[in-house]
Each structure stands twice: as C-alpha cells, then as structure tokens.
Amino acid sequence: MGILDGKRLLVTGVLTDASIAFAVARLAQDEGAELILTGAGRGLSLTRRTARKLATEPEVLEFDVTSREQADALRAHLSAKWGTVDGALHAIGFAPEICLGEDFMAPDWDDVAVAMQISAYSLKTLAEVVAPLMTNGGSIVGLDFDARYAWPAYNWMGVAKAALESASRYLARTLGPDGVRVNLVAAGPIRTMAARSIPGFSEFEDAWEGRSPLGWDVNDPAPTARACVALMSDWFPATTGEMIHVDGGYHAIGA
Numbered sequence: 001m002g003i004l005d006g007k008r009l010l011v012t013g014v015l016t017d018a019s020i021a022f023a024v025a026r027l028a029q030d031e032g033a034e035l036i037l038t039g040a041g042r043g044l045s046l047t048r049r050t051a052r053k054l055a056t057e058p059e060v061l062e063f064d065v066t067s068r069e070q071a072d073a074l075r076a077h078l079s080a081k082w083g084t085v086d087g088a089l090h091a092i093g094f095a096p097e098i099c100l101g102e103d104f105m106a107p108d109w110d111d112v113a114v115a116m117q118i119s120a121y122s123l124k125t126l127a128e129v130v131a132p133l134m135t136n137g138g139s140i141v142g143l144d145f146d147a148r149y150a151w152p153a154y155n156w157m158g159v160a161k162a163a164l165e166s167a168s169r170y171l172a173r174t175l176g177p178d179g180v181r182v183n184l185v186a187a188g189p190i191r192t193m194a195a196r197s198i199p200g201f202s203e204f205e206d207a208w209e210g211r212s213p214l215g216w217d218v219n220d221p222a223p224t225a226r227a228c229v230a231l232m233s234d235w236f237p238a239t240t241g242e243m244i245h246v247d248g249g250y251h252a253i254g255a
Contacts, residue, residue: 002031003233008082010130012038012063013091013143015046017053019192020143021091023225029055031229033087038063038074063129065092065122075129085133087232090126090142093119099156107156115156120163127171127182137179139232142168143224144184144243146251152203165243172241181240183231187224188216188247212248 009028013021014037025035035058039047048060061077064070078085095115099107123142130140145154147162154161165184172182189204208216227246230236245251 002033003235004028004087004229005032007033007086007232008084009033009035009232010038010078010085010088010126011035011058011091012089012126014039014050015043016192017050018190018221019050019091020187020190020221020224020228021089022050022053023221024089024091024228025058026054027222027225027229028232031233033232034058034082036061036078036081040064065118065125071125071129075132078130078133083133084135085130085138086136087139087141088126088130089228089232090123090140092122092126093143093157093160095119095157095160101153101155104155112156112159115160116163119157119160120167123164123167123182124171127175127180131175131178131180134178134180137181139181139183139236140171140175141228141231142182142184143228144186145189146186146243146245146247168243169241176240181231181236183236183240184243185224185227185231186243186245186247186251187221188212188250189218190221190224191218192221208248208250211253212250213253214248216248216250 011021011025014025037047037051037058037060040063044062051057051060061074063074096111098111099115145161147158147165151158168182168184188208205218224246227244
C-alpha cells in the first residue's frame with residue numbers, strides 16, 4: 001500500500017525524464033496515485049513523449065498559465081473526469097534570457113513581467129484550477145530555489161522566486177480554512193533543462209559540492225521528489241505555508 005493510494009494528482013512541468021517533475025510523477029505512481037500531466041507551447045510534445053516513459057502513461061493536457069481559457073478548460077476537464085483533485089505539483093518557471101546573467105539592470109518591465117507571471121503568479125492560477133475541486137482537502141506543492149539570497153546569474157528569476165515564496169504563504173492563509181495545504185520544496189541545483197538555461201549554472205554546482213554537510217548529487221532528483229510526494233500524502237496534515245529545504249543542508253551553513 002502506497003502513501004498516495006487513491007489520490008488524484010495534477011503534475012505540471014514534466015519536460016524530460018531528467019526533470020524533477022518527472023521524478024515526482026514516477027514516485028507518485030509507485031505510491032499509488034493516478035496522474036494527469038500538463039504541458040504548454042512547444043514543450044507540450046516533449047511532455048507527451050516523456051509521459052510514455054512512466055509505468056502507466058497518464059493523460060497529458062495543455063495548460064498555458066497565461067491563458068485564462070486554458071485554465072478554465074483544465075478545471076472543467078478535471079471536474080468531468082475525476083470530480084475531485086487531491087494534489088497538484090507546481091513546477092513552472094520561465095524568464096526571458098535578458099533576465100538572467102550578470103546584468104541585473106538590463107531587463108525592462110515587459111521582460112520582468114513575463115518572469116513574474118509565469119514563475120510566481122502561476123501558483124495562484126494553478127490554485128484557481130485545483131482548489132475548487134479539493135472538496136476533501138488537498139495539497140499544492142511548488143518547486144523553489146531559495147530566494148532569501150542574491151545568487152550569481154539568477155537575477156530576476158530570483159526575484160520571481162521570492163514572489164513565489166510570498167504567494168505560497170498568502171495562498172496557505174487563504175485556502176487553509178478549506179483544508180488545502182500550500183507548501184514549497186526548495187531544492188539544491190539539479191541538472192535539468194531549466195538549469196541549463198541559467199548562465200553560470202556550474203557555479204551553483206561547485207558551491208554545493210563543497211558546502212553541503214550531507215553532500216549533494218546534481219544528477220539525482222529523487223530526494224526532492226520524495227519530499228514532494230510526502231507533502232502530497234496524508235503524512236503532513238498540519239503543515240502549510242512552509243518552505244522545506246532539500247539541499248543537503250547547504251542553506252544552514254554559513255561558511
């Protein structure tokens with residue numbers, strides 16, 4: 001018997017089998033969950049291809065978080081197919097290239113607005129899709145990269161992640177009376193497609209290698225997946241508004 005037996009989960013952000021979202025989806029299936037995946041734009045075909053690598057191929061739906069029509073259509077589909085939803089993974093983030101790198105002053109507001117809408121406001125959009133269907137309570141879990149610090153090259157994506165962290169707390173406050181929990185998992189650096197788009201990503205890898213008390217494997221998303229699956233189970237019934245670090249302990253070490 002798995003810890004997600006009988007639960008129905010919506011998983012966003014699966015692009016390749018190296019993605020954290022894929023590791024979450026695979027483990028969630030192993031623990032008994034039924035899944036629906038979402039993809040968007042040019043990545044939708046990648047999501048469909050990668051979904052075939054799961055033990056049970058899930059349905060894949062289009063969900064562009066900037067489209068009100070697609071959000072409404074996704075909620076209607078989930079309602080018609082399942083009736084209720086138990087959990088959702090927010091693994092959505094994007095920033096225009098000019099928002100990353102070493103020139104923090106380079107982007108205009110139009111560039112930053114894209115990063116904020118897709119990487120932070122989308123948590124609220126996802127909640128609008130699934131929370132009305134969490135009639136028995138539920139869990140929304142988001143993937144984060146600790147935004148308490150200014151990281152090399154991360155720039156406006158770091159600002160968007162800070163907004164994501166704040167949004168998660170306000171959503172936890174708003175949805176808590178309905179039994180819906182909202183938490184984030186702040187993972188250490190993992191070699192995913194998204195990570196490869198960050199200039200100087202190797203600086204993160206080098207820093208983690210020397211400073212994490214437990215060590216850190218940039219090729220292993222399994223520890224992060226386990227935390228996400230645990231948060232979507234019934235094992236954390238009184239935890240919300242939290243940011244759980246899965247980073248080998250890096251966040252706790254000063255020097």
